[in-house]
Amino acid sequence: MARSSAQPPESAPVAVVGAGYAGLSAALALHDRGVPALVLEGADRVGGRVHSGRTEHGVVIDHGGQWVGPTQHRLLAWAERFGCETFPTWETGRAVELWHDGAVREFTGSGPDDGPGVAEYHDAVARIDALAAGIDLDAPASCPRAAEWDAETVHSFFRRTVACSEARRRLDLAVQGVWSAEPREISVLHLLFYVASAGGFDQLMDTAGAAQDSRFAAGAQAPALAAAERLGDAVLLGTRVDAVEQRGDGVVVRTSRGPVRAERVVVATPPPATAGIRFEPALPTARQRWVQRSAMGDVAKVHVVYPRPFWRDAGLSGIASLYGADATGVVFDNSPRGAEFGVLAAFVYGDRLRAWSAMSARDRRAEVLGTLARLFGEQARNPLEYLEKIWPTDEWVRGGYAANPAPGSWIAHGAEGWRAPCGRVHWAGSETASAWHGYIDGAISSGERAAREVLAAL
């Protein structure tokens, strides 16, 4: 089992920085090939942006990443390997949208069939998918129009190409929901790459058959915990990495519990956390710039626990989209598999998160419960439990879901700075993945790719 107060050994063939899914995946792939890898994790738990827990009433919830979809083959393989059961995300009933002018509309399926801007939204999505089809997932900056796409923010792109302001409202919320960023913060190229990486815009947006298809009965951290269990005392918790010093004959990793010598190092932290590690010699400029210009998205996830999923009585699915002044952008029914309790999960993103997180704890709660009451009735005001996870304040992750490169970063620094090894240092993390970039699945495949690099070099 992962150790949290042990001194690290003096040396290991491979050191892995970070025990999120990417780091665990790299270590497990090496372990499966008989190469011991020591995993160094600053936090007191594994899983990174995936963190499951039980509420006071014993309800399993996921404070972070939670879903798995049918084309997420690597995560599904882990679920299978470690015997982690999944179940379909609840979407039976009518979803609700609360429009900016106060109008409330209900619909079934993955989105409204009509309503302001719906047709134009679908047209825009079709155009985005068509453009995304031209992206090379292993070299996003290499396609002919990459320079043009990386020079424009998604905000400007929508203003320029989508005449209907109501459709733009829908697109803006989609961007907030998928990238946990405002459309001004990412480039068109990054949007297109991300869409291509998932297999299409609706793969990112939809529930059944797409990214939000299913959940883990024991929480999405379960496969990570099982992998850590398999790795045993090769996982060191509470061990912060301060520096990575490459020498001619190896690497010295300086940790808060002492140095570790290794042949190779896999750094599997989100890019902004990499900026806090001192590298000797300094990383190549392209890698430095890539890291510097990648910032975590801004998201908070609020769980509200009720005695039962009362909204289902009224034929509501618990899914909602909010286009107005509410802090909440999107709501899902996150009740446990057997629905012994009713759980709603409210997501707060970007600008709305900044305003909401500046409120007092009491006001934040009142704000979210008020929104849920308008959506689902007055019962929503009296939950059994209310839990918040504001990811930007997480000591180790400092945001979510993923880091987004600033406009211009792909074209200027992507070719060399994205994930190319720097000497004996290899890079993992969902931000280095080609398929399902930014998702748990991408984290796992990135660790496996880094492990292959290390095996080829050892």
Add this chain to the structure above:
Amino acid sequence: MARSSAQPPESAPVAVVGAGYAGLSAALALHDRGVPALVLEGADRVGGRVHSGRTEHGVVIDHGGQWVGPTQHRLLAWAERFGCETFPTWETGRAVELWHDGAVREFTGSGPDDGPGVAEYHDAVARIDALAAGIDLDAPASCPRAAEWDAETVHSFFRRTVACSEARRRLDLAVQGVWSAEPREISVLHLLFYVASAGGFDQLMDTAGAAQDSRFAAGAQAPALAAAERLGDAVLLGTRVDAVEQRGDGVVVRTSRGPVRAERVVVATPPPATAGIRFEPALPTARQRWVQRSAMGDVAKVHVVYPRPFWRDAGLSGIASLYGADATGVVFDNSPRGAEFGVLAAFVYGDRLRAWSAMSARDRRAEVLGTLARLFGEQARNPLEYLEKIWPTDEWVRGGYAANPAPGSWIAHGAEGWRAPCGRVHWAGSETASAWHGYIDGAISSGERAAREVLAAL
């Protein structure tokens, strides 16, 4: 005199991180008020992005910042205080522009009177100045159109508002020259703020009467060296700061030479360097995001030394602008005051820097000398000396001239994250300045502002 191998004292009333102009200014302002401040500098010299030297032939050159202009009151005050002489930048004669199609045009004064796109360029500059007039220098994100301006890249803005592609070429080079960044990397709001901060677009661009008005006879580092001399052994070189830990009763600054306890700390590094310091408790999210989303510009400065300024014989000023495939974007006559030698300084920016710095040293030299030969004749191919300073690879500064916030950063994080003190930690650096932001003058005023904050708090 600054010490480079001493153990720091156990404590000081104020610790200043970084001995660039901002850090020296903060320490000097405190020193002048009788408050001792200890300056901790990782490099083995003071001056930061300002670094003067002598070539083998004894010619004074500035590898980094070098100019002073008439409205840069704080830098002029330091020049006066420390008796550092200045002299006008050489601009007698005809400047040259090498157009993208190979055409060569000559002109006198600060820019061409005619030529492709000249009139439209001036129209665009007038519009920029008019928009910049609405910026509040102490709160750039507060103006009514800030959200709109911060959501669009300068690249998109020029495409949308400047129909003439030839004018856009001129604007693009202006942006590269002033921000050492590509137009896609900065937002319209940051451009407007910077213009307002300098007092107008032409203040940024012009020589006589503007930002490039004069140079320092002994190099632009001379005032910094004099300030450090005044501070004596309160300046510790070769002392890297790894962590800043705030406690209830003070701050512990962890350095590569041991800890220092202080009442207050002024962090006066460029924002990206701040990301390498571990803060306990973690900085507020807005400050973290601001730092994460600010990246240094990309610039190299090449000095080529000749026996004499031979271009002056042909009536050329040595000033050139290049719009084609050359690595060099802009050339200045950087000869010493008495012109005992002739010196040309070639600036390489952004994308062109990335391509050029990937070449071998031999090819880089041949490329620049070939450009100078086309501009000033074959004599340019045979210099006495050739010196490069590629700022992105500088161990401590890692870019230049300044850090530019990514699009969307001002509006999302600027209000709280720009320069508001975080407990006992205060912020200095040219990137925190209102007037002459990004310039030496702004660095000095930022240090003085931080010193005022500290004095008010002690």
